[in-house]
Amino acid sequence: MAGDPVTMDLTTCSAGDLTFAIGRLEVSDSTRVELFKQVLREALQVNLAVPARPAALDVEAAPTGDKPWIVEGTGPDGEPMQAQSRIFNKGTTVFQATVIGRRLAPEVVDFFFSSIRAPP
Numbered sequence: 001m002a003g004d005p006v007t008m009d010l011t012t013c014s015a016g017d018l019t020f021a022i023g024r025l026e027v028s029d030s031t032r033v034e035l036f037k038q039v040l041r042e043a044l045q046v047n048l049a050v051p052a053r054p055a056a057l058d059v060e061a062a063p064t065g066d067k068p069w070i071v072e073g074t075g076p077d078g079e080p081m082q083a084q085s086r087i088f089n090k091g092t093t094v095f096q097a098t099v100i101g102r103r104l105a106p107e108v109v110d111f112f113f114s115s116i117r118a119p120p
Contacts, residue, residue, distance in 0.1 A: 006036075018101035020112055027092045037087045040096050044071055044085050068113065084109050090118040 008025040027036050068084045075081040085098040097116050099109050 016101075018099060018104070018108065021096075021098045021100070022116070023096040023098075025094050027089075027094055030092050033089050033092060033094060036094050037089065040087050040094070041069055041085075044069065044083060044096075044098070068109075084113075086113055086116070088118070093118075 006025050008023050010023045012019055012021045027033050068086045071083040073081055082104045083098055083100040087096045099112055
């Protein structure tokens with residue numbers, strides 16, 4: 001990733017037609033944290049084949065101050081998909097929290113993001 005080998009831990013859970021995911025990776029060089037966050041945003045865009053955009057909604061920032069990124073595109077089966085993702089860091093640990101589904105209910109997405117706590 002960004003020219004460096006990296007291992008990303010990923011935990012997922014499916015409920016109904018939604019998939020919730022939290023990924024975590026360690027960046028060896030603190031000056032590259034923002035680059036790794038950008039690479040994760042770009043990967044989200046590639047996975048749904050459309051540009052991501054910062055949320056234009058009145059969505060509260062995560063505890064880290066990052067706003068969600070929203071992607072609307074198509075899944076591997078060609079069907080419409082939506083995703084919202086928050087990419088943030090605590091020191092050199094970068095986190096990506098994402099909800100993906102055919103249609104995202106705002107109250108479900110808000111609950112997921114508001115429940116996230118970075119470890120101390």
